[in-house]
Amino acid sequence: MVTPALVADRAACRGAGQCAFNAPELFDQDEEEGLVVVLQPFPSAEQLTTARTAVDSCPNRAIALTSAAPPATGARPSSPRAGSRWRAPSRSGDRSPRSDRSPS
Template identity: 45%
Template sequence: MRIEFDEPRCVAAGQCVMVAPDVFDQRDEDGVAIVLEPHPGPEHHDEVREAAAICPAAAIRLVQE
């Protein structure tokens, strides 16, 4: 799995960080999300799928590899 993140779409809601804190974080200056693990391990796949599903801006896209 690979995460594609559309940073300009991010509204800094932080939902992804709450659901998958090992994979996502937020910048201190503006709260925009950052991807810590663009290729998360299988142990994180469920939470990353949930983060993508609940992102209010639909800024997270998952690509199966």
């Protein structure tokens, strides 16, 4: 059995945040550079549409949905969200990143 898997190319990521905006349960952005973090590499069947939307919305094509072997029991995301202070923007139009990030 083949399971869809989310993968990220952090070298291609420019921190646009569309992945975290469209699928906050699957993606986040790191605090240092705002680059993509995959929270759930193996989305559930119910999350596949959301995952595809996030993949399609990435302006740099830094994330993809691929085929992989099924996850081992108890598989965990490689970069857990614990401790992250970044919040996905609200759907009301606020697209600003964390308020504590200083301008460049």
